[in-house]
Amino acid sequence: MSEAPASATPPSAPTDESYRAGAVDLLGALAYGALTAFERLADDAQKAPTLGDKIHMATMAAQQIAYFDRMRDRLKEFGVDVLVAMRPFHAPFDAFHEYTHPKDWYEGLLKAYVGDGIAADFYREVAAFVDPETRELVYEVLSDHGHDEFVVSQVRAGIEADPKLAGRLALWGRRLVGEALSQAQRVAADRDALTSLLTGTSDRPGLDLAAISRMFSRLVANHTKRMAKLGLQA
Amino acid sequence: MSEAPASATPPSAPTDESYRAGAVDLLGALAYGALTAFERLADDAQKAPTLGDKIHMATMAAQQIAYFDRMRDRLKEFGVDVLVAMRPFHAPFDAFHEYTHPKDWYEGLLKAYVGDGIAADFYREVAAFVDPETRELVYEVLSDHGHDEFVVSQVRAGIEADPKLAGRLALWGRRLVGEALSQAQRVAADRDALTSLLTGTSDRPGLDLAAISRMFSRLVANHTKRMAKLGLQA
Numbered sequence: 159m160s161e162a163p164a165s166a167t168p169p170s171a172p173t174d175e176s177y178r179a180g181a182v183d184l185l186g187a188l189a190y191g192a193l194t195a196f197e198r199l200a201d202d203a204q205k206a207p208t209l210g211d212k213i214h215m216a217t218m219a220a221q222q223i224a225y226f227d228r229m230r231d232r233l234k235e236f237g238v239d240v241l242v243a244m245r246p247f248h249a250p251f252d253a254f255h256e257y258t259h260p261k262d263w264y265e266g267l268l269k270a271y272v273g274d275g276i277a278a279d280f281y282r283e284v285a286a287f288v289d290p291e292t293r294e295l296v297y298e299v300l301s302d303h304g305h306d307e308f309v310v311s312q313v314r315a316g317i318e319a320d321p322k323l324a325g326r327l328a329l330w331g332r333r334l335v336g337e338a339l340s341q342a343q344r345v346a347a348d349r350d351a352l353t354s355l356l357t358g359t360s361d362r363p364g365l366d367l368a369a370i371s372r373m374f375s376r377l378v379a380n381h382t383k384r385m386a387k388l389g390l391q392a
Numbered sequence: 393m394s395e396a397p398a399s400a401t402p403p404s405a406p407t408d409e410s411y412r413a414g415a416v417d418l419l420g421a422l423a424y425g426a427l428t429a430f431e432r433l434a435d436d437a438q439k440a441p442t443l444g445d446k447i448h449m450a451t452m453a454a455q456q457i458a459y460f461d462r463m464r465d466r467l468k469e470f471g472v473d474v475l476v477a478m479r480p481f482h483a484p485f486d487a488f489h490e491y492t493h494p495k496d497w498y499e500g501l502l503k504a505y506v507g508d509g510i511a512a513d514f515y516r517e518v519a520a521f522v523d524p525e526t527r528e529l530v531y532e533v534l535s536d537h538g539h540d541e542f543v544v545s546q547v548r549a550g551i552e553a554d555p556k557l558a559g560r561l562a563l564w565g566r567r568l569v570g571e572a573l574s575q576a577q578r579v580a581a582d583r584d585a586l587t588s589l590l591t592g593t594s595d596r597p598g599l600d601l602a603a604i605s606r607m608f609s610r611l612v613a614n615h616t617k618r619m620a621k622l623g624l625q626a
Contacts, residue, residue, distance in 0.1 A: 193443075193447065197437065197450075200430075200431070200434035200435075200453065203431065209475060210475060213460070216457055217461075219430075220454035220456075220457035220458065223451055223454035224454065226450075244443070
């Protein structure tokens with residue numbers, strides 16, 4: 159039942175059912191994303207060239223579980239079990255990871271950097287339309303904790319040592335974006351609650367199609383910037 | 393240089409060089425143990441039969457990194473880099489894990505339960521002879537955080553569903569103990585600082601051979617109790 163005014167103030171508490179369902183979907187996606195990121199980073203840790211690199215990746219992996227816990231706790235406040243909230247996201251996340259299995263240390267690093275970068279940008283856009291408390295949580299979890307810097311210095315050093323790496327990683331980056339967008343479309347098609355956060359409902363303002371298209375342009379522009387930081391063409 | 397009295401009071405601060413070196417070894421072993429436990433638990437998480445089990449194992453793995461951080465911080469207070477302190481323990485820990493690679497979910501659970509159980513008992517015995525602050529930290533990190541209960545209920549349910557599992561796991565448990573003791577002997581032979589915590593020095597009391605033998609009896613007795621909790625013969 160909607161208790162929100164029919165006009166255009168942003169939501170301050172999740173009383174509107176369509177906001178609430180969208181926030182639950184967002185938290186479910188982030189929780190499952192954190193779990194799969196844990197597994198991926200733990201895998202990357204095993205491929206780390208030095209013990210120091212291994213510790214870095216293991217620390218990143220452990221951080222994902224801390225994020226997961228935050229999502230689970232917030233979902234509990236919404237009265238939703240995290241296992242239930244994550245369910246719609248198993249298929250798209252698992253498919254993404256199945257199709258983008260890194261062959262080596264560098265592909266793993268780039269995947270974390272590019273994939274999480276786009277996902278984080280997208281989640282941030284969506285979070286603008288949920289209740290402030292959930293939004294705060296999402297922003298906090300998505301803030302960079304020094305991993306980007308680690309990836310940039312590692313990849314740049316790798317390319318310096320072996321210039322051929324640049325071509326392979328540029329290709330890999332394009333494949334990652336392609337797969338990520340294709341899975342995002344799948345989510346958008348399946349999860350009305352999540353997409354209606356962006357598009358709005360008759361009661362509640364959202365983005366029109368032109369605004370959504372501008373949002374995608376921002377995602378792509380940020381991706382291009384991230385690749386450029388590595389010295390790679392997007 | 394020793395500033396400790398030549399007589400028999402327990403150490404209250406790591407001023408005695410042989411205490412200090414022993415504490416650094418103990419912290420180094422625990423830090424490397426936590427890192428390898430992280431990797432093993434993250435592997436186990438991938439084999440988990442349900443998503444709930446996966447979350448449990450991933451949470452356990454993440455906890456190891458929190459422990460690792462505590463050891464690293466304490467080593468820093470001793471002026472020792474964690475990478476340096478861990479170095480003597482690479483070979484024995486890596487060998488242990490290489491020789492005891494679990495074939496399935498249950499073997500992984502038993503390895504965590506039996507291996508960590510014996511290791512924790514041993515570290516606790518050694519910690520009795522280091523400075524109180526380090527000792528507190530070691531006790532805290534080694535306290536059970538509910539994982540034992542999880543393993544016991546999982547293994548018991550597994551054996552109920554497939555009684556043949558009991559024989560295989562009993563055998564696996566004996567193999568784990570054998571490998572653990574053989575690697576522990578290797579450490580004892582290589583690391584005078586660690587063993588002299590137990591045996592003492594001319595300046596400082598320790599355990600005599602009879603006391604060390606009693607300590608090993610305690611370790612074995614605790615192991616037998618742990619196996620019995622699973623309904624398995626040690």
